[in-house]
Amino acid sequence: MAKFEPAAGRGLHPIEQAPIAEIRAVQLERLAWSLAHAYAHVPAYQRLFDDAGVHPSDLRSLDDLARFPFTTKTELRDNYPFGMFAVPRDQVVRVHASSGTTGKATVVGYTQSDIDMWVHVYQRSLVAAGVRPGDVVHVSYGYGLFTGGLGAHYAAEQFGCTVVPASVGQTARQVQLLVDFDADVLCATPSYALVVADEFRSQGIDPASTSLRVGLFGAEPWSEAMRAELEEAFGIDAVDIYGLSEVIGGGVANECVETKDGPTIWEDHFYPEVIDPDSGEVLPEGETGELVFTSLTKVAMPVIRYRTRDICSLQPGTARSMRRMGRVAARTDDMLIIRGVNVFPSQFEELVSADPRLTGHFLLEVHSQGRMEGITAVVEPKSDAGGHDAIAADFANTVRQRIGISVEVRTVEPDGIPRSEGKAQRVRDLRG
Structure with a gap:
């Protein structure tokens, strides 16, 4: 089983600035574990691998991952609710489900070590965005089965922030809380952040007059033009956080505030590929296609080559050693x-x-x-x-x-x- 390292204080984890060769070695070791774990404990993966004529022992390099089959929402739905779990249900401490915007919701599960890993990568995301311990973090993502609210909440709370669990709705009250509590950070979908900005104006308040410093926006594609609109409206740094329930939730990747050039993928936990959405062929770095993720350290519910349906590219690292996602331009199912x-x-x-x-x-x-x-x-x-x-x-x-x-x-x-x-x-x- 892959080992999980706790965060090194509240700065950068050493792996974030490690040489590429070191990152690839960690990925290969963890990928071998994840494939074996899925094959041994998830009957659906055993069938998929057998049908494709591959075995976890066939992995000798990272390039060999291309021989393994994809996972789609179909497999998750066909094994509803707990058929994709790799541990007994009584070892699962929490379940979430996708928002179901493109079909029936899919169930995901977490062991305690999965929750700890999720908090860890989300805290990396907070650091990348410029969030500091002691900040007031206003969470306007939905709470409940959707991973957005609780993911941000637990990470910020354990990071040393003051969390305001506002969830969504009651927008007039959200404006009041943002003003009265001197919020530093707003976590929301970018479209809802625009709604909040409109509510500020309807109350005769300039949204840029608040103490907000950072906007951590995700859960839907958004453009550079919308970033400019949000930054001008609130007087903030607007950064992109990426995630999806099937992989872990929010915090799979996050933009670094100093560069704002696409979310850095926390590659020691999530291995990315970009494929041609029609042929399934792996594309070279820099080419645009469908983003695919394989989990490297998830215990309760590993995912192997999960097709996200998000269209983007992989780019070399800048502020961190790990690769970045180009901005998600669209979803194949949209x-x-x-x-x-x-x-x-x-x-x-x-x-x-x-x-x-x-x-x-x-x-x-x-x-x-x-x-x-x-x-x-x-x-x-x-x-x-x-x-x-x-x-x-x-x-x-x-x-x-x-x-x-x-x-x-x-x-x-x-x-x-x-x-x-x-x-x-x-x-x-x-x-x-």
Whole structure:
């Protein structure tokens, strides 16, 4: 079984700045353990490996991982609820479940050592983001089966911060707490952070007037334009935290505040690959494809080559030795095909955020146009924007030039688009 090292104080763990050769050696040792652990204790993995004609003993180098089969949500759902666990249920101290935004929720389990590891990597993320012991950390991620709230809560609490477990909703009260408690750090989805900024303004308060210093935003793709909007609104450093329930939760990777050039992956616990989403072929570093993770130290529920559906690239390390994720551009399961063109909601988000006349909120309505399909982009001009017809025409022209499709654009009055308290729902499918 792989050994877990506790954090080295509250600074950087030595592995974060280790030579690449040392990191690869740690990965190979832990990967061998994880494959053997999964094969020996999870019947579903034994079947997958046997069907693929591979055995854990076939791993002699990191490149050999490409011979092993992928894991998808299908395997997790087919073995609902506890069939993917590698330990008896009475050794599982906690269960979480994915948010289920793209289908039925998937159950994940944790031993106490898994919880300790999760806290450890999340604390690395806090350090990377510029959070300090003693900071007031306002957690606006959802609590409960979703990993967002409790992941941030436990890590920040054990890091020495004062945690405000606000969860989501009651946005007016969130504003009051952020002001009254002199919060230093806001943890939220970026779309909900925009909702909070709007609530500040509706109360006549400049969101940049607060004590907030850091925004730790994740759980959904967001653009550089949205980063700029959030940083200007709150007067903060906005950094990207990445994670997913099936791998551990938030804290799989995190941007370093000094570079803001994509989340650093904590590679000694999570081994990344990027593959061609169609062929499954592993792509070279720097090429864009689907992100895949293999857990290296998870005990209760190891995952082998889990297909995240997130589209990004792997980049060399900068502020840390470990590799970085390029910004998640989209998810393969969010992709729309409109008149033969692949379209992602994140492309619209970038255009909306870049238009100073629009709020950051939008909705894509997908509908049938005879034998074809079309999109209506519903956008929300700011209250002082005026000229809604001109805004709609300009935005339609921008979409045509930047994305390559023709869309209808409809404007609504301020607050006309429903606000999300969790992950933003950007697409409304009106096809029959």
